[in-house]
Amino acid sequence: MKKSHDETYSIAIIGSRGIPNRYGGFEKFTEILSTELVKKGKKVYVSCEYAEEPKASKYNGVNLFYFPIKPPKMNLLRIFYEFLYDGYSLFWASRNANTVYMLGYSAALLFFIPKLFGKELLVNPDGMEWKRSKFNGLIKSLLKLSENLAVFWADTMIADSKAIKEYLDNKYNINSIFIPYGATKIKEIDWNQEILPGKIKNLKINPSYYLVVARLEPENNIKMIIEGYLKSKTIKPLIIVGDFADSDYENSIKKIIEGSPKDKKIVFTGSIYDPELLNMLRQNCYAYIHGHSVGGTNPSLLEGIISKNLVIAHDNVFNEEVCSKNALYFKDSDEVSAKIELIEKHPQNYFEFKNSIYNMAKDYYSWNRVVNQYNILFTPMSDLILIFDRINSENRGSLNKW
Structure with a gap:
């Protein structure tokens, strides 16, 4: 992946409803990944749906930005709302971050936006969306098209299962990256x-x-x-x-x-x-x-x-x-x-x-293992070279002692 050294290098994680998690899997993933990357010295932005004032600008060191439109009460309008939200997030992230990590591909028609700003786009497809039985034939066809567009525009596709990686690689002749979801070890809780x-x-x-x-x-x-x-x-x-x-x-x-x-x-x-x-x-x-x-x-x-x-x-x-x-x-x-x-x-x-x-x-499936893989993925190549040079130098120093 093409990355250049920049002290303000940043990642925007978009496509979830935002953090802190109050909804589901993508939101928990976003919360854990973003906060842990900040601990490792990364600058991270996360997109959030509309929120009433006062809005928090940060969450555990993660920079937050918000969609300015309230979500509709009708489920039927929710799909259109999410498309607009993702489009807004893509534009904001492309202007303010070096790498855009998109969760899901329902807004794939707009995945060209990061390219207009010369930014890197990573996409996690969230499984095979077009196979979900809750969608009618038209929506399934649009999701299949979206999957094609996601692969076309993305610099890298991220698969959270080996089966998804195999599907993407075989169908589109690409080399996607497999990084699974993480599992949090839970302390024992007494029955209450x-x-x-x-x-x-x-x-x-x-x-x-x-x-x-x-x-x-x-x-x-x-x-x-x-x-x-x-x-x-x-x-x-x-x-x-x-x-x-x-x-x-x-x-x-x-x-x-x-x-x-x-x-x-x-x-x-x-x-x-x-x-x-x-x-x-x-x-x-x-x-x-x-x-x-x-x-x-x-x-x-x-x-x-x-x-x-x-x-x-x-x-x-x-x-x-x-x-x-x-x-x-x-x-x-x-x-x-x-x-x-x-x-x-x-x-x-x-x-x-x-x-x-x-x-x-x-x-x-430890989160520590998952976050370390993402930390490497989100590290500019020039920084990785400096890290490896330092490790090699330290190793040479150790050998010289002998």
Whole structure:
């Protein structure tokens, strides 16, 4: 990558809703990466959606800039709003930073903007967006076009899973860079009934419940998980953390739940952003059920793993890349039901799954490892040469002593 030495060298990370994280995976990724890069001496900007005054200009050393337009209340207008937001962020970042790191490619029609300013553009595609079942045919076609444009304009494509890298490299004959998402080691939290949300406060769930943490969308197979849970013989509750993005999908799931047996308890908590509460729920569940099917290394899966959970995951290349043989997999609701009954009948057979997958994740997916890779990626070549020269000089000095 073409980089020149400049004491004010800076990186702009755009495409998320902003930091501090109050939304999801990309936002948590942005928050951790940006703040850790600042600790390593990097100058970092992060784009944020509209915020009321007073707006913070910095967050833990990271420079923040804001889109001046309020987001719409109608979900239908959200796509157009995000396109404008990304366009604004691209223009601002291209004027003020040396390298622009774009998360997602829905605004790929505007990816030429950094080139107008002679700036470097890196793009993380966030999986195969065009495969998401929530989109209609027209939007899927536009997303396929956007993917092509992203590859065309980007100096470098970043893949957060090996499967995504293989797809990009084979389809577009490029050499993308694989850097996975990170998993944060979580301190053990004692069970505290008092901090539970009202919907589950009076439910006797500890320590036996199944947990789902996800955006409640079709490609995350929420319906499949619920149908499988209802088919199973378990009497353990199913706790689902997340919000519905579409009212039709929400209504279709409510119809499935209506008339379900009284011994089945399904509780939707909505989104939870309190890290202590969320980590407590993760650490104490009987098993974590992960239905994501489109994307790379999924943050909620890693956080379930690092919480030492037994994982029941949708059977696809992305989840298998992370979990390998240390999870139980499902492709339909019958298999969800079967896996639930299997672990309840023979729990001792799966104890080792938790330890094996945890030990792998804490090393391979450690944030320290991920940030170090990005730190090298965002270091100008001239600076790297100076670093290597200094290391070589120190090594020569050590040899001379002998």
